[in-house]
Amino acid sequence: MTKLYNVAVVGATGAVGEQIILQLEQSDLPIATIKFLSSPRSAGSTLSFKGKPVIVEEATPESFTAIDIAIFSAGGSISAELAPEAVKRGAIVIDNTSHYRMAEDVPLVVPEVNEDALRQHHGIIANPNCSTIQMVAALEPIRQQYGLKRVIVSTYQAVSGAGNLAIDELYTQTQAVLNNEPVEATILPSAGDKKHYQIAFNAIPQIDVFGEDDYTYEEHKMINETKKIMGDASLKVAATCVRLPISRGHSESVYFEIDEAGVSAADIKASLKDAPGIVLQDDPATQTYPQALDCVDKRETFVGRVRRDLDEPKGFHMWVVSDNLLKGAAWNSVQIAERLVALNII
Known part of the structure; x- marks a missing residue:
């Protein structure tokens, strides 16, 4: 039973x-x-x-x-x-x-x-943190096959990561701008910080408050959590976290360097194609790539724009998108x- x-x-x-x-x-x-x-x-x-x-x-x-x-x-x-x-x-x-x-x-x-x-x-x-989850889910099948030594990520995060009040503020501000009315900001970039900025029609390069090293707590979360989840304290990780006027769905531009030489972008795509929880959407010829709008209400992590770096033979770039309220x-x-x-x- x-x-x-x-x-x-x-x-x-x-x-x-x-x-x-x-x-x-x-x-x-x-x-x-x-x-x-x-x-x-x-x-x-x-x-x-x-x-x-x-x-x-x-x-x-x-x-x-x-x-x-x-x-x-x-x-x-x-x-x-x-x-x-x-x-x-x-x-x-x-x-x-x-x-x-x-x-x-x-x-x-x-x-x-x-x-x-x-x-x-x-x-x-x-x-883990929402932005960390989707990144490590995408990186793990690559790490398993080719090793991983460096990650540099820039995030493009939805306001829902800051809660329902932030979503409401995005909608209210957007309507105010369209109506040519004054805009009030009380939530973002961080409700507990000294200044608040308009998110409507804007990009704010701050999520959570700043630490003494000028990285935000959100950036520290991505750095430290990635190392803990992957069990590799020597892994080099850097992050810049940005809030965009999107209600739901985080996007990330991820640069990573692997250990193994002679690996192609096609090899990286092959490692992602059947990975658990990953959906590969990658065909530049047909403009196929993940978008925040398309990930909402879906449990998977979507990956596209996989390409090798033009200067670093062991370096690659990819675009990672997921619903921050679901998988995140x-x-x-x-x-x-x-x-x-x-x-x-x-």
């Missing part, structure tokens, strides 16, 4: 939480009961799961009694406070925030890349839960 699991979603009413619920509805995870948890402000509202109403409850330590799997997406401070409480009560936590990602005893997992790390969990499993967050989290069951870890 198939074992059924009690599942809780923390941050159920947020942008990612909403997608987690949809992915759980469509997943193969055998669910006995579902519990939606949120802040006191959203508690009492009603959501739906598989056509049945579910009342959202306030997240407290006691909420996790008898819960098997708890998926968190409610901010780092909530994860810091409640994830240990969930573990204490027997749940395995899959955390979407950055709070536990670089903790030594917490696996940071993209199932297509390092699902074996799930076996080393101590109750908490971290879901909700789907990767649910996928982790599915793999925990499939691998008999839970």
Whole structure:
């Protein structure tokens, strides 16, 4: 008889939480009961799961009694406070925030890349940053076949990565510009920073706040998380993260250098063609390449524009696109839960 699991979603009413619920509805995870948890402000509202109403409850330590799997997406401070409480009560936590990602005893997992790390969990499993997930998913089949020594990435990220308020601000600002009205900015590039800039019809080369080395926290996340996921502290990684006026779907220009000589762009494409979770869309003759518009509501990571660098024989470029709310967050989290069951870890 198939074992059924009690599942809780923390941050159920947020942008990612909403997608987690949809992915759980469509997943193969055998669910006995579902519990939606949120802040006191959203508690009492009603959501739906598989056509049945579910009342959202306030997240407290006691909420996790008898819960098997708890998926968190409610901010780092909530994860810091409640994830240990969930573990204490027997749940395995899959955390979407950055709070536990670089903790030594917490696996940071993209199932297509390092699902074996799930076996080393101590109750908490971290879901990587959205922009990191799609990049390492695309790089891993190449690394497996040809090695990898350097990565330089520039991202073109959708505003949904900053939450529902950022999406609303994009739409409001766009309408204001079109109506020749004053534009107000209160969210981007980072709600907690000193200045805020218009995102409508703009590109902002800042995501999250700056560190002392003039890299943003988002850039540090990509650099450090890539090394951890791939298990290679010597891998050279650099990132520049940019916010664009796109509601959903992150795009990335990725330059990478491999270890092996004599590899062609066709060889790189061949390694990607049948890789798990990857869709190769690459035909310049017909202007075929991934676009942010086309990735929305799709779980896969899309790769195109694969070409060898003109000066560095071991260097290549590619364009990587994925839905930041699905593979970048909700789907990767649910996928982790599915793999925990499939691998008999839970």
